[in-house]
Amino acid sequence: MYFKSILLVSTLTFCYVNGAVLLWSNNKFADISPLRGFSDENLEDLVKKMGYPEVTVYKSSFSLLPELEVHLNGYYTAYNPNGDISTENATEISGQDLSLLETKQRFDLAGEGSVLSVLVLPNGRSKREVTSGSSTTETSPTTAKGPVLYKGKSKKDIYTLLYSSQPLLLRTSSNSSNLELGQSTMVTVNTASKDPITKLFVKVRVGEDNNDLMVLQFFFVWSKTYWSLKAVNLSSLTANYSANLNIVNQFSVPAHFSYHCNGVTVFADTTKTTELLIYDMQVQIDSKNGAFDDAYDCVDFMTVPIWSGLFVTALLGVGLIIALTAISEIKTMDKFDNPKTKPLVITVAE
Incomplete structure (x- = not known):
């Protein structure tokens, strides 16, 4: 197979190049020569020729390639050992993240849109330096009961929070079960x-032992x-479980604003x-600095x-206006109040 041959080539050449690039898509794309370089400009040209598909950039080590092979069945693939792709906004994945990648691709294949995934494989020396410590995308299992923030960044440096x-x-x-979903171990946009x-894809650990x-x-x-x-959409990676939930109270927010709602926001299926x-x-999907912008609140x-206070105030105001109008309509006899005029004499017959 072509993919197996490129695995051998990668193990022989990765010490002499800056990196390699593996591409796969659900639609056929133009051939990529492994003898020429593949830069960000070449990737932009490929995206344009494919009609601007949904692009996701990953980065990992060469050791992931054998495990990744089983997840690329049915895809059009291409490999270039002379890649020079920017990984600043790429999502780093390890062997533990392949299950998330498999779930994401299952959703993509079920849709009608075109998808292009790019895996950047840096050279062996720099990769060993990165993986010598703890992973930046994997967090230790936690049972914290505090706030939860899911934060992902797209290729255009736009954050989803x-x-x-x-x-x-x-x-x-x-089955009368309640399951808490806490901090994430991986987030992609x-x-x-x-x-x-x-x-927004979020992978979380659940269960008492954080094994699920x-x-x-x-x-x-x-x-x-x-x-x-x-x-x-919810999907368990260790159990045969999935669910599609819709938000109960719909909302709409202008661009560059976040949405906030005190209390509980509920997502439910059709049968409740x-x-x-x-x-x-x-929540916000277009944050430029990784922080929430001004919020639209769910309370009108x-x-x-x-409205009740305004109604009562309006009634009192109308009553006051009527009273003032009635007082202003009272006419007095000015003759009794003017000392310069001849006084009025009234004779009374005995």
């Missing part, structure tokens, strides 16, 4: 150039200059048997108590 004051709660009425949908892995896929939809959070609860949620500006 989702905050909850408590760990998310997955509640299933069919996918935004296609001509696709109004932005996808759950993938949350949040769907954000753009409508002109407004965006909204429509749904979330599975619910995902987010506490005091604040004119609430019921405000």
Whole structure:
């Protein structure tokens, strides 16, 4: 197989080049010569020729290639050992993240859009320096009960943020179970150039021993200059479980604003048997500095108590106006009050 041959080439040449690039897509793309360099400009030209597909850039070590082979069946692939792709905004993956990658690709293949994935493989020396310590994308299992922030960055340095004051709660009425979803171990953002949908992928550890892995896929939809959070798909990587949940209370927020809502935001399926609860949620998909911008609150500006107060004030104001108008219409006899005029004489007959 071609893919197996490139694995051998990679092991022989990675010490002499700056890096290598592996590409795969669900649509056929132009041949990439392994004898020429492949830079960011070449990647931009390829994206343009493919009609601007949804592009995701990863980075990893050469040791991941044998494990990755089984996940590329059915894809069009290409390999270039002389790659020079910027990895500043790439998502670093390890062998433990292949399950998340497999889940994400399963969602992509089910859709109709074109997808292009790029894996950058730096040279062996620099990669050993990076992996000698702890991974930057993997966090140790945690059972913290505090706030949760999911933060991902797209290729264009645009951040997608989702905050909850408590760990998310997955509640299933069919088996009367409650599952807390805390801090993430990996977050990726996918935004296609001509696709109004932005996808936020979050992998979290769940369960008492943190052995179960759950993938949350949040769907954000753009409508002109407004965006909204429509749904979330849940998929367990260690158990045969998945669910598609829609947000109960719809909202729409202008660009460059965040959305905030005190209390509980609920995502539920059509039968209301599975619910995902987010506490005091604040979310934004177009943050430029990695922090929330001014927030649109879910509580309307004119609430019921405000309307009640305005109604009572209006009634009192109308009554005051009527009283002042009635007083102004009273006419007195000025003759009795003017001392310069002849006084009025009234004779009384006995």
